Amino acid sequence: xxxxxxxxxxxxxxxxxxxxxxxxxxxxxxMLYPFVSSLIYSMSKxxxxxxxxxxxxxxxxxxxxxxxxxxxxxFIEALIDFLxxxxxxxxxxxxxxxxxxxxxxxxxxxxGFFRSIFFLPVIxxxxxxINELITQGAGGANIFESYGFINIIENTLAPGLAEPIINLFxxxxxxxxxxxxxxxxxLAGLQKVDRQIYEAATVDGAGxxxxxxxxxxxxxxxxxxxxxxxxxxxxxxxxENKVIAQIRQNMFNINTGYGMASAMAWxxxxxxxxxxxxxxxxxxxxQRVAKEVKR
Amino acid sequence: MSKSLKKKLYRFVYGTQGTxxxxxxxxxxxxxxxxxxxxxxxxxxxxSSSLKSQSDIINPMVNWxxxxxxxxxxxxxxxxxxxxxxxxxxLVITLIPALLQxxxxxxxxxxxxxxxxxxxxxxxxxxxxTFVIPVQVYMIPRYVMFFKFDLxxxxxxxxxxxxxxxxxxxxxxxxxxxxFFRMIPYSINEAAEIDGAGPYYIFFKMGIPLAVPxxxxxxxxxxxxxxxxxxxxxxxxxxxYPNLQLRLANFVSEYSQMYTEELLRIxxxxxxxxxxxxxxxxxxxxxxxxxxxxxxxxxxxITGE
Numbered sequence: 032x033x034x035x036x037x038x039x040x041x042x043x044x045x046x047x048x049x050x051x052x053x054x055x056x057x058x059x060x061x062m063l064y065p066f067v068s069s070l071i072y073s074m075s076k077x078x079x080x081x082x083x084x085x086x087x088x089x090x091x092x093x094x095x096x097x098x099x100x101x102x103x104x105x106f107i108e109a110l111i112d113f114l115x116x117x118x119x120x121x122x123x124x125x126x127x128x129x130x131x132x133x134x135x136x137x138x139x140x141x142x143g144f145f146r147s148i149f150f151l152p153v154i155x156x157x158x159x160x161i162n163e164l165i166t167q168g169a170g171g172a173n174i175f176e177s178y179g180f181i182n183i184i185e186n187t188l189a190p191g192l193a194e195p196i197i198n199l200f201x202x203x204x205x206x207x208x209x210x211x212x213x214x215x216x217x218l219a220g221l222q223k224v225d226r227q228i229y230e231a232a233t234v235d236g237a238g239x240x241x242x243x244x245x246x247x248x249x250x251x252x253x254x255x256x257x258x259x260x261x262x263x264x265x266x267x268x269x270x271e272n273k274v275i276a277q278i279r280q281n282m283f284n285i286n287t288g289y290g291m292a293s294a295m296a297w298x299x300x301x302x303x304x305x306x307x308x309x310x311x312x313x314x315x316x317x318q319r320v321a322k323e324v325k326r
Numbered sequence: 327m328s329k330s331l332k333k334k335l336y337r338f339v340y341g342t343q344g345t346x347x348x349x350x351x352x353x354x355x356x357x358x359x360x361x362x363x364x365x366x367x368x369x370x371x372x373x374s375s376s377l378k379s380q381s382d383i384i385n386p387m388v389n390w391x392x393x394x395x396x397x398x399x400x401x402x403x404x405x406x407x408x409x410x411x412x413x414x415x416x417l418v419i420t421l422i423p424a425l426l427q428x429x430x431x432x433x434x435x436x437x438x439x440x441x442x443x444x445x446x447x448x449x450x451x452x453x454x455x456t457f458v459i460p461v462q463v464y465m466i467p468r469y470v471m472f473f474k475f476d477l478x479x480x481x482x483x484x485x486x487x488x489x490x491x492x493x494x495x496x497x498x499x500x501x502x503x504x505x506f507f508r509m510i511p512y513s514i515n516e517a518a519e520i521d522g523a524g525p526y527y528i529f530f531k532m533g534i535p536l537a538v539p540x541x542x543x544x545x546x547x548x549x550x551x552x553x554x555x556x557x558x559x560x561x562x563x564x565x566x567y568p569n570l571q572l573r574l575a576n577f578v579s580e581y582s583q584m585y586t587e588e589l590l591r592i593x594x595x596x597x598x599x600x601x602x603x604x605x606x607x608x609x610x611x612x613x614x615x616x617x618x619x620x621x622x623x624x625x626x627x628i629t630g631e
Contacts, residue, residue: 043441043442043443044443044444046441046443046525047437047441047442047443047446048437048443049437050433050434050436050437050438050440050441050529051434051437051438051449053430053433053434053490053491054430054434054449054453054490054491054500055449056490057487057489057490057491057492058452058456058490058491058492060490060492061464061468061486061487061490061492062456062459062464062492064467064471065463065464065465065466065467065468065471066459066463066464066467068467068470069463069464069466069467072466072467083474084470131361134354134357134358135358137351137354139351139354139355139358143617143620145358145362146620147612147616147620148362148365148366149361149362149365150616150619150620151365151366151369151612152365153550153619154550154605154608154609154611154612154619155554155605155608155609156554157553157554157555157556157571157604158554158556158557158571158575159556159571159572159574159575159601159604160554160571160574160601160604160605162575163574163577163597163598163600163601164368164372164601166597167375167594167597167598167601168371168594203364204364204365204367204368207361207364207365208365215620239350260458264457264458264460267460268460268461268462268557270555270556270557275460275462275557278462279462279557279561282466282469289466289470292466293466296460296462296463296465296466297463299460299462299463300459300460300462300463303458303460304458307458
């Protein structure tokens with residue numbers, strides 16, 4: 032009897048691994064091995080020979096050099112710009128997609144039509160396409176300019192305040208264009224909220240404003256977390272992102288090469304991880320509390 | 327003011343119990359239309375400019391509607407992009423990886439959803455991590471690896487990772503299938519097992535047919551993400567295997583090599599015509615089967631707890 036049970040557990044293990052085995056093989060070849068090699072490269076001098084590559088360990092020299100050479104300075108500059116952008120854009124994208132999801136969740140005509148418009152950018156926004164749109168002035172700058180919007184802001188606000196707002200508007204469409212998937216995720220979450228809760232709240236005298244803060248938003252909190260992470264990853268890997276462009280350029284730069292490029296990639300990786308970690312620290316404890324309350 | 331008018335006004339602003347008031351409806355529509363316009367503005371701008379001749383583009387009087395429809399931009403963009411041969415190349419590194427990735431991740435997702443095995447949680451966490459780690463970290467060694475095996479500049483550099491569940495956003499698809507198969511009750515599996523069906527038989531005969539919506543959604547998202555991926559593609563394939571996106575990125579220089587006449591100098595009309603040609607295939611896919619994109623996110627339970 033005991034033997035039967037043992038073999039059953041073994042069988043279940045074997046079957047399970049036969050399904051996910053292909054992922055583990057892929058993970059080992061295309062993730063784990065490159066990940067470790069990348070760490071080694073980042074601490075080595077990597078030279079390309081005709082037959083292959085030569086890797087010579089030299090400790091943290093690459094990392095130190097990021098702060099010493101010209102290429103390193105441009106990289107750090109790009110990194111700081113990227114961080115500023117993330118801190119600025121992620122909240123806008125999240126708030127905006129919640130807003131659109133809430134609007135689309137109302138019982139209105141043409142819901143499907145609007146939903147497909149808001150998702151459309153996901154289908155077409157590749158690096159080169161967005162690049163063309165911005166350089167050809169279809170990115171939104173001229174829409175606000177031609178309707179006098181920019182002038183109004185310039186005339187009414189202090190220059191220190193007006194400038195970031197104008198910059199924001201010149202790229203606003205691009206920011207909006209990054210929120211397609213997030214809108215759908217929020218929308219799917221909203222549709223799971225029981226309508227009766229809202230009705231009960233209305234009977235108890237809660238207005239739409241209160242309902243939004245006390246029912247809608249709490250029910251989305253776990254999705255807010257998911258969407259923040261998604262947005263960070265999306266922005267961090269977008270092909271027109273200057274940091275990752277730098278990393279690629281330095282791969283083929285004689286002064287820097289694979290070793291330096293790997294070191295930069297690791298600096299970038301660690302910073303993105305810290306960002307995600309901070310977001311997790313802010314959101315995960317809250318969710319645990321929310322779960323406790325539900326019980 | 328009569329009482330009934332007051333009442334009507336009240337209803338207009340606050341609505342009757344349980345429904346949106348007419349006023350809030352109007353506000354919602356205005357907001358949606360205004361933001362919707364912002365969204366499609368680049369598209370409209372693109373279409374309008376791409377149909378303008380050089381003189382229309384310079385003419386400040388011509389705003390949205392060209393004086394006459396001019397297809398010369400498309401003609402030249404078509405030639406510079408070498409559209410059909412390049413489209414073929416694009417499809418090879420879009421359709422094949424998307425298809426393979428969907429099939430492989432469905433198997434993996436099913437494994438995670440339906441079986442208990444050691445270190446399952448560890449593997450699941452690793453799947454999640456592969457999504458968060460930026461591709462830049464592991465791309466250089468991958469590049470070296472493909473170089474060693476002589477796979478650079480060949481579609482295999484894109485196809486192989488997809489085949490082993492490590493393609494573009496593969497982790498998301500594993501999670502989609504994991505969530506989806508978890509929603510199917512265990513009793514179905516148990517009943518089939520009692521009837522003597524093996525696990526693989528159950529997967530093929532019951533799992534796959536039940537998961538058709540997840541398959542379609544995953545395939546479509548894979549298609550779109552592979553189509554729009556340019557960073558890794560351009561690194562691994564380079565100029566030896568240019569797809570449409572790379573041709574667009576190099577459009578200006580290739581154009582000026584092909585058309586040297588002053589009269590046909592590059593302008594925004596040609597560039598936007600080229601851009602439109604790049605997104606056209608995906609637009610066609612989207613507008614013919616768009617419900618699978620937007621409803622797919624809800625149906626596949628990606629937002630599940």
